Amino acid sequence: xxxxxxxxxxxxxxxxxxxxxxxxxxxxxxxxxxxxxxxxxxxxxxxxxxxxxxxxxxxxxxxxxxxxxxxxxxxxxxxxxxxxxxxxxxxxxxxxxxxxxxxxxxxxxxxxxxxxxxxxxxxxxxxxxxxxxxxxxxxxxxxxxxxxxxxxxxxxxxxxxxxxxxxxxxxxxxxxxxxxxxxxxxxxxxxxxxxxxxxxxxxxxxxxxxxxxxxxxxxxxxxxxxxxxxxxxxxxxxxxxxxxxxxxxxxxxxxxxxxxxxxxxxxxxxxxxxxxxxxxxxxxxxxxxxxxxxxxxxxxxxxxxxxxxxxxxxxxxxxxxxxxxxxxxxxxxxxxxxxxxxxxxxxxxxxxxxxxxxxxxxxxxxxxxxxxxxxxxxxxxxxxxxxxxxxxxxxxxxxxxxxxxxxxxxxxxxxxxxxxxxxxxxxxxxxxxxxxxxxxxxxxxxxxxxxxxxxxxxxxxxxxxxxxxxxxxxxxxxxxxxxxxxxxxxxxxxxxxxxxxxxxxxxxxxxxxxxxxxxxxxxxxxxxxxxxxxxxxxxxxxxxxxxxxxxxxxxxxxxxxxx
Amino acid sequence: xxxxxxxxxxxxxxxxxxxxxxxxxxxxxxxxxxxxxxxxxxxxxxxxxxxxxxxxxxxxxxxxxxxxxxxxxxxxxxxxxxxxxxxxxxxxxxxxxxxxxxxxxxxxxxxxxxxxxxxxxxxxxxxxxxxxxxxxxxxxxxxxxxxxxxxxxxxxxxxxxxxxxxxxxxxxxxxxxxxxxxxxxxxxxxxxxxxxxxxxxxxxxxxxxxxxxxxxxxxxxxxxxxxxxxxxxxxxxxxxxxxxxxxxxxxxxxxxxxxxxxxxxxxxxxxxxxxxxxxxxxxxxxxxxxxxxxxxxxxxxxxxxxxxxxxxxxxxxxxxxxxxxxxxxxxxxxxxxxxxxxxxxxxxxxxxxxxxxxxxxxxxxxxxxxxxxxxxxxxxxxxxxxxxxxxxxxxxxxxxxxxxxxxxxxxxxxxxxx
Numbered sequence: 002x003x004x005x006x007x008x009x010x011x012x013x014x015x016x017x018x019x020x021x022x023x024x025x026x027x028x029x030x031x032x033x034x035x036x037x038x039x040x041x042x043x044x045x046x047x048x049x050x051x052x053x054x055x056x057x058x059x060x061x062x063x064x065x066x067x068x069x070x071x072x073x074x075x076x077x078x079x080x081x082x083x084x085x086x087x088x089x090x091x092x093x094x095x096x097x098x099x100x101x102x103x104x105x106x107x108x109x110x111x112x113x114x115x116x117x118x119x120x121x122x123x124x125x126x127x128x129x130x131x132x133x134x135x136x137x138x139x140x141x142x143x144x145x146x147x148x149x150x151x152x153x154x155x156x157x158x159x160x161x162x163x164x165x166x167x168x169x170x171x172x173x174x175x176x177x178x179x180x181x182x183x184x185x186x187x188x189x190x191x192x193x194x195x196x197x198x199x200x201x202x203x204x205x206x207x208x209x210x211x212x213x214x215x216x217x218x219x220x221x222x223x224x225x226x227x228x229x230x231x232x233x234x235x236x237x238x239x240x241x242x243x244x245x246x247x248x249x250x251x252x253x254x255x256x257x258x259x260x261x262x263x264x265x266x267x268x269x270x271x272x273x274x275x276x277x278x279x280x281x282x283x284x285x286x287x288x289x290x291x292x293x294x295x296x297x298x299x300x301x302x303x304x305x306x307x308x309x310x311x312x313x314x315x316x317x318x319x320x321x322x323x324x325x326x327x328x329x330x331x332x333x334x335x336x337x338x339x340x341x342x343x344x345x346x347x348x349x350x351x352x353x354x355x356x357x358x359x360x361x362x363x364x365x366x367x368x369x370x371x372x373x374x375x376x377x378x379x380x381x382x383x384x385x386x387x388x389x390x391x392x393x394x395x396x397x398x399x400x401x402x403x404x405x406x407x408x409x410x411x412x413x414x415x416x417x418x419x420x421x422x423x424x425x426x427x428x429x430x431x432x433x434x435x436x437x438x439x440x441x442x443x444x445x446x447x448x449x450x451x452x453x454x455x456x457x458x459x460x461x462x463x464x465x466x467x468x469x470x471x472x473x474x475x476x477x478x479x480x481x482x483x484x485x486x487x488x489x490x491x492x493x494x495x496x497x498x499x500x501x502x503x504x505x506x507x508x509x510x511x512x513x514x515x516x517x518x519x520x521x522x523x524x525x526x527x528x529x530x531x532x533x534x535x536x537x538x539x540x541x542x543x544x545x546x547x548x549x550x551x552x553x554x555x556x557x558x559x560x561x562x563x564x
Numbered sequence: 565x566x567x568x569x570x571x572x573x574x575x576x577x578x579x580x581x582x583x584x585x586x587x588x589x590x591x592x593x594x595x596x597x598x599x600x601x602x603x604x605x606x607x608x609x610x611x612x613x614x615x616x617x618x619x620x621x622x623x624x625x626x627x628x629x630x631x632x633x634x635x636x637x638x639x640x641x642x643x644x645x646x647x648x649x650x651x652x653x654x655x656x657x658x659x660x661x662x663x664x665x666x667x668x669x670x671x672x673x674x675x676x677x678x679x680x681x682x683x684x685x686x687x688x689x690x691x692x693x694x695x696x697x698x699x700x701x702x703x704x705x706x707x708x709x710x711x712x713x714x715x716x717x718x719x720x721x722x723x724x725x726x727x728x729x730x731x732x733x734x735x736x737x738x739x740x741x742x743x744x745x746x747x748x749x750x751x752x753x754x755x756x757x758x759x760x761x762x763x764x765x766x767x768x769x770x771x772x773x774x775x776x777x778x779x780x781x782x783x784x785x786x787x788x789x790x791x792x793x794x795x796x797x798x799x800x801x802x803x804x805x806x807x808x809x810x811x812x813x814x815x816x817x818x819x820x821x822x823x824x825x826x827x828x829x830x831x832x833x834x835x836x837x838x839x840x841x842x843x844x845x846x847x848x849x850x851x852x853x854x855x856x857x858x859x860x861x862x863x864x865x866x867x868x869x870x871x872x873x874x875x876x877x878x879x880x881x882x883x884x885x886x887x888x889x890x891x892x893x894x895x896x897x898x899x900x901x902x903x904x905x906x907x908x909x910x911x912x913x914x915x916x917x918x919x920x921x922x923x924x925x926x927x928x929x930x931x932x933x934x935x936x937x938x939x940x941x942x943x944x945x946x947x948x949x950x951x952x953x954x955x956x957x958x959x960x961x962x963x964x965x966x967x968x969x970x971x972x973x974x975x976x977x978x979x980x981x982x
Contacts, residue, residue: 041818058817058818062817062819062820063818063819063820064818064820065818065819066816066817066818066819067816067817068815068816068817071812071813071814071815072812072813072816076824077812077813077822077823077825078822078824078825079819079821079822079823080819080820080821080822080823081819085823085825173815183583183587184583184584184587184588185587185591186586186587196810197812197814201815201817202815204815205814205815228817228818231817269727272726272727272731272732273723273726273776273777276726276732276737276776276777276778276779279779280776280779283779283782283783284782287782314732317732317734351591352591354587354590354591354594354595355595356590356595356602356606388606389595390595390596390599390602390603391599391603392600392603430978431975431978450595450596467978
């Protein structure tokens with residue numbers, strides 16, 4: 002059975018599969034290759050995922066949610082209707098939708114997948130992604146880093162050798178990876194990134210700026226006005242490269258404003274974010290010990306790299322034009338699908354080996370006698386950008402006399418003080434009593450190909466080994482909670498697949514109806530009524546015709562390209 | 565370890581040959597199938613690659629080496645181009661003469677950066693002059709905000725830095741970063757010198773924000789070279805790590821509500837539980853009673869004496885009754901709390917749990933306290949029976965709760981876990 006590759010994005014998701022040498026991207030129920038990562042419930046309490054849900058985001062924002070990937074691996078939950086959903090559960094619903102599409106397309110059950118994650122995702126976020134796969138009924142064969150997946154796709158496509166710098170800016174995250182290709186080997190030298198930098202942040206900054214200039218508070222806007230503003234800003238962001246000034250009519254608070262979105266304004270808003278994007282690029286080059294001259298090609302991945310400002314910044318940094326001849330929206334899914342093929346040992350890929358690195362330094366806390374008020378020192382065990390899989394042992398000893406228990410904390414980060422790093426978990430092991438420094442334990446950190454960490458502790462004198470981490474991982478579930486989550490998600494049902502086109506059209510029509518006034522509104526209302534009548538007639542040929550008609554009709558009114 | 569033997573080739577000075585050998589071996593030692601062999605192979609490869617490169621440099625003829633150096637020189641310089649101009653010229657605190665302004669000394673600006681066609685030197689100078697003016701304007705603003713102690717810690721007060729027109733240009737950004745860094749560092753040093761708890765200084769959040777704009781921490785070595793160590797330390801130590809600052813809920817669209825659930829501490833499952841002994845529990849109760857009495861009972865006695873004018877012995881009896889009541893309420897609240905234990909029981913290492921060895925609800929805890937009061941009434945008979953119940957006393961059984969010897973259970977659990 003084949004393994005599908007899934008790009009589970011902040012804004013859009015996609016799914017591909019490798020069949021005899023070529024990757025096919027799997028179309029969803031609407032026949033599109035990209036499925037917006039939006040989940041909602043309709044008025045009947047049934048599940049809506051993808052474009053239909055995105056259309057409903059404005060008018061039904063209390064029952065629809067987007068961009069929840071940010072919340073992966075945290076303990077935040079989103080309320081839809083009456084229930085609370087974690088980001089893991091919401092992602093599971095997107096994955097389930099993709100899985101059903103793949104099954105319909107391939108005509109066979111799909112139960113295994115390679116899922117891509119941002120390279121800079123931490124342990125908690127990776128665990129959450131893996132769990133989302135399980136909740137969707139997918140065995141996650143591998144978590145692949147998004148820039149690595151993109152590089153795999155480029156590497157196989159171009160068959161060029163040399164050093165590649167991959168810049169992956171999606172909806173919510175920014176990743177940088179430096180790879181070298183030679184003789185069928187794809188070696189990642191360094192990865193860096195920013196988990197809070199993506200297209201959504203540019204839109205958010207634009208919204209903040211508009212509200213500030215008009216002297217309005219976000220809380221003064223209704224939910225619908227907020228979503229509408231978000232949609233308008235998303236459209237502006239996409240067009241700003243071609244159109245220097247875009248006149249807008251903003252409906253905010255109790256009045257309407259005329260507003261011109263100019264490229265100078267956008268540049269001002271985007272500058273802090275672009276400067277932030279430079280930091281990981283510099284760091285990755287430092288870590289890989291590669292100056293800009295030794296980079297043979299700069300590759301852009303992710304929808305947000307379409308921004309002209311971003312491109313010109315990259316162009317200035319490297320003194321050349323970056324390449325992006327593969328679709329930046331789907332290249333990660335292609336790479337993930339290739340990794341799926343690698344995993345199932347597809348014969349076409351026998352000659353290819355991929356090696357990756359861990360993006361974070363992992364370590365433990367040790368007693369700080371120099372400045373106790375600052376908290377423990379961080380003892381790095383696995384340095385960042387070490388090639389994985391890797392297993393490293395460090396020895397630590399007791400710090401006080403007659404200590405009977407030794408606590409090992411697991412941290413991730415780059416600061417010399419643990420309090421400035423991310424806490425991952427802890428474990429206590431008993432040690433025989435003795436004077437300080439006499440008893441020692443070996444701490445072994447093992448980091449696997451998925452970027453998941455395991456910790457073993459061996460007491461040197463007794464030889465006892467412990468490996469049960471008491472996890473405080475936000476978002477992690479024990480078996481009971483997992484069963485409950487599965488049950489909760491199973492209760493949510495999709496509509497029949499063949500209805501989806503109609504539902505997406507109606508959702509779009511309703512959005513446009515609410516956005517327009519006067520005769521336009523009447524026309525839309527009339528068209529929707531007509532469409533309903535055809536649907537009730539249940540004549541497939543007529544429905545097909547009516548779909549095309551309504552599509553063309555709605556296109557006339559829709560000035561936004563935000564989907 | 566001999567890296568060459570690992571790779572299966574003779575020592576050589578050709579990095580390409582090393583890579584080829586590594587590639588061939590790697591296909592037999594895939595990282596996901598043979599992780600340990602892979603690690604060894606990879607470190608052998610890295611070492612061999614270094615050796616080969618060093619060898620190649622050494623054995624290359626002098627002339628070739630020279631050209632290589634010549635070729636590499638500009639490359640090396642270019643990577644540090646951002647550092648170079650600054651090392652030459654520290655922006656003085658007060659610009660007395662525009663000639664030494666670092667912007668002027670920086671490399672010529674690329675035409676497309678300036679956004680105008682720079683045909684002649686005059687235009688180039690004009691473009692540069694614009695940047696110098698902007699640089700000064702921003703620094704004046706910096707001084708102004710530094711003088712305003714009430715707003716200095718507010719990040720939005722510093723947003724003007726990012727809005728400066730040429731921030732995306734390397735040289736401008738680098739020089740402004742240096743100047744701002746120096747002003748901040750001196751300001752904080754002065755503030756520390758004057759001491760006091762309420763001294764105003766540039767706070768960690770502001771530093772973190774500026775770090776994103778100027779990339780201070782990324783270029784820390786250059787800064788340490790530029791400024792004396794103590795000065796650079798004042799800012800680098802105070803800087804907050806960026807990742808912990810961010811709020812993941814920004815840019816989440818839709819949903820009727822965002823809720824943060826407190827992380828549930830995974831209930832620790834111990835393999836075996838030991839009940840608290842009757843003796844230990846009696847001691848715990850006595851300890852608790854003593855504690856309550858010392859804290860509240862004595863005071864109650866005194867108040868009763870004062871208010872009702874009773875004799876001390878009468879008042880003491882009443883005080884003890886008050887102590888008993890307070891003990892019951894206190895133990896109920898303590899046992900149902902997160903700690904699941906009263907101070908006395910904590911001393912003994914005991915915890916109170918429900919039948920599944922988990923934390924009690926407040927309802928069940930109240931029932932447990934009532935059951936305890938009920939069994940108290942049975943007086944000696946009940947106490948006598950309790951002696952034969954193996955630590956699982958009458959009121960425990962009535963209310964479906966346990967008092968476990970947590971310390972012993974946990975030690976046993978750790979001992980068995982292998």
